[in-house]
Amino acid sequence: MYYTLFYTTVEDYIERRAPYREEHLKIAKAASENGTLVMAGALADPPDGALLVFKGDTPETAEEFARNDPYVKNGIITNWYVRPWNVVIGNE
Numbered sequence: 001m002y003y004t005l006f007y008t009t010v011e012d013y014i015e016r017r018a019p020y021r022e023e024h025l026k027i028a029k030a031a032s033e034n035g036t037l038v039m040a041g042a043l044a045d046p047p048d049g050a051l052l053v054f055k056g057d058t059p060e061t062a063e064e065f066a067r068n069d070p071y072v073k074n075g076i077i078t079n080w081y082v083r084p085w086n087v088v089i090g091n092e
Contacts, residue, residue, distance in 0.1 A: 002038065002087050005062040007050040007071070008079040014047055020070035027068060028052075036061045059084065 010016055017024070031037035031054075040052035054062040062082045071077045 001055070001057065002085040003054045003056065003059045003062045003082050004085045005052040005054060005066055005082050006080060007052070007066075007077045009042075009048055009050065009071075010076055010078055011048075013042075013076060017071060017076050020074055020076060023070045027065065027070075031061075031065060037065070053085065 028037060028040055032040075036054050036056055038053040038055050041050065043049040043051065052062070052065070054065070056062075059082045066072050066077075066080045066082070069077070072080060
């Protein structure tokens with residue numbers, strides 16, 4: 001099963017993320033390497049959010065990622081939520 005983690009960012013997200021970016025990317029890379037994070041990236045035009053796709057049996061992995069993300073902990077993310085995603089095409 002896939003789970004999408006949706007982030008809503010602060011208005012000046014690009015500038016404010018700089019001090020936390022290295023740690024954020026570190027935990028994202030670790031999740032990717034262990035196979036739970038499938039893909040992730042910031043939304044553009046406007047840069048007001050991000051989308052991360054996780055694979056697992058429950059939404060807990062995505063929720064735990066958000067709770068430990070320095071962007072969330074430091075107020076760069078104003079809102080987040082996880083939803084199950086039923087992939088029809090492309091889920092090899």
